[in-house]
Amino acid sequence: MLTSLSGWGANKWVDCALAEPETPEQVSEWLNPAGTIARGLGRSYGDAAVNGGGQVIGMARLNRFLAFDARTGRLTCEAGVSLEDIIRCFAPRGWFPAITPGTKFVTVGGCIANDVHGKAHHVQGSFSNSVESISVLLASGEIVAASRDANAELFWGSMGGMGLLGIVLNATLRLRRVETTYFRQQAIAARNLEQLLDVLDEHDRTYTYSVATLDIVARGPHLGRGIVTLGEHARRDELPRRLASNPLRIGGPPRVSVPFTLPEQTLNALSIRALNAVIQQIQRRTGDYGHYEGFMYPLDGVAHWNRGYGRRGFTQYQFLIPFDAGVPRMREILSALLSEGELPFLNVLKRLGEQSAGLLSFPRPGYTFAIDLPIRPHTPDLLRRLDAMVLDAGGRIYLGKDSFVEPATFRAMYPELERWLALKAALDPNGTFTSDLGRRVGLVSRGREAREPS
Ligand SMILES: Cc1cc2nc3c(=O)[nH]c(=O)nc-3n(C[C@H](O)[C@H](O)[C@H](O)COP(=O)(O)OP(=O)(O)OC[C@H]3O[C@@H](n4cnc5c(N)ncnc54)[C@H](O)[C@@H]3O)c2cc1C
Numbered sequence: 001m002l003t004s005l006s007g008w009g010a011n012k013w014v015d016c017a018l019a020e021p022e023t024p025e026q027v028s029e030w031l032n033p034a035g036t037i038a039r040g041l042g043r044s045y046g047d048a049a050v051n052g053g054g055q056v057i058g059m060a061r062l063n064r065f066l067a068f069d070a071r072t073g074r075l076t077c078e079a080g081v082s083l084e085d086i087i088r089c090f091a092p093r094g095w096f097p098a099i100t101p102g103t104k105f106v107t108v109g110g111c112i113a114n115d116v117h118g119k120a121h122h123v124q125g126s127f128s129n130s131v132e133s134i135s136v137l138l139a140s141g142e143i144v145a146a147s148r149d150a151n152a153e154l155f156w157g158s159m160g161g162m163g164l165l166g167i168v169l170n171a172t173l174r175l176r177r178v179e180t181t182y183f184r185q186q187a188i189a190a191r192n193l194e195q196l197l198d199v200l201d202e203h204d205r206t207y208t209y210s211v212a213t214l215d216i217v218a219r220g221p222h223l224g225r226g227i228v229t230l231g232e233h234a235r236r237d238e239l240p241r242r243l244a245s246n247p248l249r250i251g252g253p254p255r256v257s258v259p260f261t262l263p264e265q266t267l268n269a270l271s272i273r274a275l276n277a278v279i280q281q282i283q284r285r286t287g288d289y290g291h292y293e294g295f296m297y298p299l300d301g302v303a304h305w306n307r308g309y310g311r312r313g314f315t316q317y318q319f320l321i322p323f324d325a326g327v328p329r330m331r332e333i334l335s336a337l338l339s340e341g342e343l344p345f346l347n348v349l350k351r352l353g354e355q356s357a358g359l360l361s362f363p364r365p366g367y368t369f370a371i372d373l374p375i376r377p378h379t380p381d382l383l384r385r386l387d388a389m390v391l392d393a394g395g396r397i398y399l400g401k402d403s404f405v406e407p408a409t410f411r412a413m414y415p416e417l418e419r420w421l422a423l424k425a426a427l428d429p430n431g432t433f434t435s436d437l438g439r440r441v442g443l444v445s446r447g448r449e450a451r452e453p454s
Contacts, residue, residue: 005056008306009045011313011375011403014052014436022061024078024169028137031057031167037435038163040110041082043103045316046403047436048113048162054434057167059109065089066170073175074132079109079168086175087292092248095175096292098130102348104297109168114400115160115361119209119231119296122353126363128159129356130173136166139432143169157423159358162399164433164443165424180239180247183209183231183295184288193224193331197367200351203230209295212349216338216371223334226349234289243289251293254303299346309374315403317383318370320352320362321395329393330367337371337386347371359416359423362398370401380404399437407442 002015021027032055039049039056062080073095083097083104101116111127133147146155157165190196196212209231218225236247348370355364383404396413397405431444438444
């Protein structure tokens with residue numbers, strides 16, 4: 001049966017044959033060699049986890065914990081386990097996912113395929129830093145264990161590999177020891193972009209978690225005015241009394257839900273303000289000490305918030321430019337982006353640290369900015385212009401968020417692409433693993449070998 005699927009941005013829906021296996025054996029048996037892609041919880045914004053006219057293997061039912069070592073925090077689990085599952089089970093015992101993106105509703109397989117990063121990338125690196133080994137079902141039907149020492153090329157090709165080398169069936173991760181599920185947090189206001197980046201630069205050396213949000217109505221000399229939020233895992237002995245009685249408290253389900261796709265006009269007038277208010281309320285609740293729900297995952301408090309963008313959906317534009325591109329470049333790109341008169345709901349600016357060895361991993365040293373944009377007729381043109389500016393600054397865009405980048409631009413942004421394509425051609429010569437994104441950006445072409453690099 002065909003199911004209509006999209007990414008989180010809900011900007012393009014395609015019919016796919018969705019299979020939802022419950023065991024690794026079923027994944028192998030049901031895999032369609034004519035073309036398939038794994039899907040986690042569908043939190044990638046674009047077309048990474050859809051395969052129009054072909055098969056999609058939903059992995060969310062493969063969500064069993066397989067082994068845990070309470071001395072080291074080493075966890076082996078199926079790839080459909082979500083970070084929410086991990087927190088629910090292990091946070092009360094003092095363990096937290098070592099690296100997490102801005103939502104906990106993502107699977108381990110999805111985090112590997114995008115080599116996701118969080119607010120602590122400058123200190124902790126990307127998700128692959130917390131992964132010891134993976135077990136991958138290849139197009140040949142073989143299941144191969146890969147780690148830094150064994151089948152290292154498959155390991156690093158899978159980190160950021162968008163699910164296109166094979167299906168990760170299970171993974172061994174290292175969790176982080178925590179005394180509490182709270183963060184000591186501090187907010188610093190900045191008057192303009194230069195000051196904001198200075199604050200990030202300075203405090204990245206003193207805080208593990210840091211992120212900035214821009215006031216997007218500020219323009220001209222005030223462009224980049226915003227708030228930098230800094231945080232550190234709170235120790236048990238520093239928690240205020242009202243929190244200390246339950247230092248490892250975990251959150252409940254989302255408190256609010258957007259029940260159906262809202263009409264577009266609602267977006268500007270109502271939903272942005274309503275969603276913002278809920279998020280700010282959640283963040284404010286504990287003053288200097290913030291619960292992980294508000295500090296790490298403010299958007300998770302509102303279920304289906306993506307429906308607030310209306311029928312045409314939205315995209316998230318996330319780019320990075322290297323530090324040496326300089327502040328004027330960042331200012332130029334932000335000006336071009338914000339000059340379109342949109343009223344985007346969400347934006348995040350952050351410093352990224354060392355690159356992982358993931359061949360297609362997005363993070364590398366530099367500043368990254370992400371912003372939600374409702375889809376308008378001019379959006380593809382706008383993003384094409386921005387892509388050119390980002391490329392010219394030596395930067396790149398993030399496939400986990402992208403819906404529009406063109407193959408030549410993508411190719412020029414990822415220098416390890418040729419190595420990855422050679423691996424793809426060796427492991428999956430017939431293009432069994434394929435997705436709308438893979439075909440769009442030239443990571444795979446159906447029925448033939450992956451495109452030879454030019
Ligand atoms: C509110 C929000 C905040 C976010 N914040 C961040 C952030 O701070 N940093 C960041 O890096 N990202 C962020 N993201 C993006 C998100 O973390 C990634 O897109 C993540 O990959 C989604 O995981 P998923 O399980 O939903 O995977 P899906 O979106 O379903 O799939 C993503 C990719 O993973 C592949 N995949 C899934 N499972 C497997 C498997 N078992 N084996 C092989 N491949 C597989 C798919 O084929 C696809 O290519 C955010 C997304 C949202 C909605």
